[in-house]
Amino acid sequence: MMKGSKANVVEAIGNTPIVKLNSLAKDSICDIYVKLEFMNPGGSTKDRIGAYMLDQAVIDGDLKPGGTIIEGTSGNTGVGLAMWAAVHKYKCIFVLADKQSQEKIDNLRAFGAKVVVCPTNVEPDDPRSYYSVSKRLAQTIPNSFYVNQYDNLHNRNTHYTWTAPEMFEQTQGDFDVFMAGVGTGGTITGCGKYFKEKMPNVEIVGIDCEGSIIAHYKKTGEICEAKSYVLEGVGEDFIPENYDFDVIDDFEVVGDKESFLMTRRLLKEEGIYAGGSAGAAICGALKYAAKQTKKKKILILLHDSGNRYASKIYNDDWMSDNGYLDSSFNVQIKDVLN
Numbered sequence: 001m002m003k004g005s006k007a008n009v010v011e012a013i014g015n016t017p018i019v020k021l022n023s024l025a026k027d028s029i030c031d032i033y034v035k036l037e038f039m040n041p042g043g044s045t046k047d048r049i050g051a052y053m054l055d056q057a058v059i060d061g062d063l064k065p066g067g068t069i070i071e072g073t074s075g076n077t078g079v080g081l082a083m084w085a086a087v088h089k090y091k092c093i094f095v096l097a098d099k100q101s102q103e104k105i106d107n108l109r110a111f112g113a114k115v116v117v118c119p120t121n122v123e124p125d126d127p128r129s130y131y132s133v134s135k136r137l138a139q140t141i142p143n144s145f146y147v148n149q150y151d152n153l154h155n156r157n158t159h160y161t162w163t164a165p166e167m168f169e170q171t172q173g174d175f176d177v178f179m180a181g182v183g184t185g186g187t188i189t190g191c192g193k194y195f196k197e198k199m200p201n202v203e204i205v206g207i208d209c210e211g212s213i214i215a216h217y218k219k220t221g222e223i224c225e226a227k228s229y230v231l232e233g234v235g236e237d238f239i240p241e242n243y244d245f246d247v248i249d250d251f252e253v254v255g256d257k258e259s260f261l262m263t264r265r266l267l268k269e270e271g272i273y274a275g276g277s278a279g280a281a282i283c284g285a286l287k288y289a290a291k292q293t294k295k296k297k298i299l300i301l302l303h304d305s306g307n308r309y310a311s312k313i314y315n316d317d318w319m320s321d322n323g324y325l326d327s328s329f330n331v332q333i334k335d336v337l338n
């Protein structure tokens with residue numbers, strides 16, 4: 001081995017930096033710091049769960065040589081799994097909902113994975129949903145392993161044993177609040193549990209999106225009807241097993257438009273090229289900060305890279321066509337004049 005090198009790309013996951021937001025938080029009572037998980041080799045924090053869940057599957061005897069890895073994924077987890085599979089020589093099949101960006105689908109196919117696209121607006125137990133299709137494929141294909149990041153508790157264990165200790169070591173626990181966008185619940189629950197054990201006064205706040213059922217469930221204990229939303233990666237229409245609501249103190253809920261506009265400001269004003277759930281998390285953090293009476297240090301985990309959203313959030317025509325920019329013509333004139 002060459003000195004200073006890693007044995008393979010999977011070994012290069014982790015040790016991502018934490019940086020301060022200078023412009024976006026300048027009028028806020030709180031200081032905001034962000035962990036740049038898009039600096040992982042596959043472009044998201046899901047590289048960690050991909051590697052960890054598959055290592056565990058091999059240890060537990062669930063994934064055997066020559067096996068096929070099957071997962072229903074919004075794309076980021078697929079990249080993490082596909083990267084591990086390329087290094088360790090396994091086949092992959094990914095099942096996606098059709099609202100996911102073309103970049104995500106193309107990326108997975110480029111890894112050599114088979115990608116099945118299913119309709120978004122059907123109930124999770126509908127046979128056409130990506131949850132049902134993934135399960136069916138796993139039952140039918142011999143020597144396959146259905147990863148199931150929603151209910152596989154090695155998802156939250158990844159963040160409990162790896163991501164959170166890394167952040168604790170980087171910061172020496174010098175923050176008051178930890179926030180992250182919520183989907184499977186793995187990030188917020190795994191990190192939240194670790195931080196609460198180390199820092200009894202830390203607050204753990206999840207960021208959910210309008211239309212999702214997660215924040216409402218924490219508040220009322222009731223499962224409400226989900227509505228559609230455009231944000232990718234955050235929000236759910238059911239409660240995955242990875243949630244432990246005891247470690248989540250509160251939620252902030254944000255909408256598509258404000259999240260997308262904040263994602264663009266994050267790039268323009270801070271130079272940070274991240275995905276829509278990052279903008280959502282920062283909107284949530286600013287809402288939380290606006291309710292505080294004393295200064296707090298907020299640490300937010302930003303899940304993924306902006307390059308998966310180049311044709312959507314970072315495209316003026318897509319933003320205008322969907323009503324997120326008032327007029328593409330006006331915005332372009334304004335941008336030129338600025």
Ligand code: PMP
Nearest residue numbers: 182183184185186187233277303
């Ligand atoms: N943001 C993005 C872009 C994601 O892909 C995910 C994963 N679904 C999340 C946020 C939420 O993370 P978690 O699933 O760990 O709750």
